[in-house]
Amino acid sequence: MARERPIVDECLARLKAVETVRAVDLRPGPADGLLVLTTHSGRFQYLCEVKRALSRPRLEHALVSAAHPPRAGTRRLLLTDFVPDSLIDLFQQAQVDFVDAAGNMLLRWPGKLHVHVKGMKPTRIAEATASFLTTPNGLRVLFALLAEPGADVPAYRELAEQAAVSLGTVGRVALELKRRGFLEMQRRRKRRILRRKRELLELWVGGYAERLRPQLVIGRFRSPDRDPADALKRLTADGDGSLRWALTGGFAADALTGHYRGDQLILFVDPWSSSRAAGLRWLPSVDGPITLLRMFWPRSVERTLEKGEARVAHPLLVYAELLFQGREREVETAKLVYDQYLQPNISGA
Structure with a gap:
């Protein structure tokens, strides 16, 4: 400390x-x-x-x-x-x-x-908000590290490929992780070990909401289907199989825990076009119940969980999205996702 x-x-x-x-x-x-x-x-x-x-x-x-x-x-x-x-x-x-x-x-x-x-003002900028780790590219690297079980850090070139960032970005993130005590170099064993993953998760969750997610938003939409579940069926039944998609937020949490679904359909998709939206009869809407986000991790599809008929994004993304939504039931469900899917990995380092 x-x-x-x-x-x-x-x-x-x-x-x-x-x-x-x-x-x-x-x-x-x-x-x-x-x-x-x-x-x-x-x-x-x-x-x-x-x-x-x-x-x-x-x-x-x-x-x-x-x-x-x-x-x-x-x-x-x-x-x-x-x-x-x-x-x-x-x-x-x-x-x-x-x-x-x-x-x-x-x-x-x-x-x-x-x-x-209350009402007292801060005297300095907090380090966590000024850190390169919480830039969008830094957060991509953190996600690639946190998404993997265990504490071993892969070779930097492999990590750059996993996170879809430059090798220089990985090097800069690694330097800051080392400076702040999150990265341990074991030279005799030629290993890099990630430490204090619980603190890094806290940093990542905040950064996802504040810095990364705004860059991922494609838009919000409204479907002719009243139930978002029917809108999802419309999406999955349409097209030629070229669309990659994965659920996040409440629908994903329901597939993972069976606890709560909510009324918002949130998906990572790639690729997306206005013609596909028109084909689905999904209209842009600032408060629509459907939110589409760009897939930012190259391995998203490979790591998608198959839960019944649902394709679910990595539990870390589901957890961060639930906290971003922030309503009482979402936060309650986020705790279940954390306890069942994240804590075993996070507590090990």
Whole structure:
């Protein structure tokens, strides 16, 4: 946690400045430590996690994927660089408290302690948003790394082919991964090992929503079919077999978990043309229930999961899309996808 120390120190200083607080003690423990807060109202214990550059999808991911649930009598506390007012509702719904380096905080122990400070502005740009890793090409490389089981990193040329980026882009990503402690070079064994995949997943999920997905959107459409499932049947029954497609979002999650489908049909497709849309009688619509995204990973079709009659995109893409949609049922389903398909791979490195 050394690289996060400046954030931790600033957050602890903000806590100590609260009038009711008498002492703040951060001790070693699960996650990023146990914090004991001594106040005029008593002592309170938190399980701490340090996060950078929170966006809505990144926070949703942090709330869904907690590796260390708090024990009875302990609450979760996120220490971060900045929490915009637009995210406070997520903390309130999840019963998770926070302190940021700007001085915003939410501390809730019903009947004993309630501290809520908001409106304080950040003092610096967060590293996570300024990183080359979160550029569209950087995110393509991260996806290629995270999509594979295990921690071994392939040869850079192979990785460039998998991610459909230049060899120079892979080299630049690798340098930053190494600088930030995500990439370990084992020269004697001639291996490159990916470390802290859970943190990289958090970075990727936020980057997908903020930087990568906007580049992938072909458009939204409305079909003459009322049920999006019928629109999907129309798509799969049409054409000469040249269209590659894979479900993501709710329809994909339903195929993976059987828990929730939703009313939005979201697909990765390649190739796509206005003539194909016309043939399907799909009309462009800014709020249509059908969203088409470009396939950005050359191995998308090869790695598509066949679940019944459904072709499902990689679970990492399904998970990120559910968090991007962000409604309560999507987030609830995202947790199931994470637990069943992602956690076994992520927790291994």
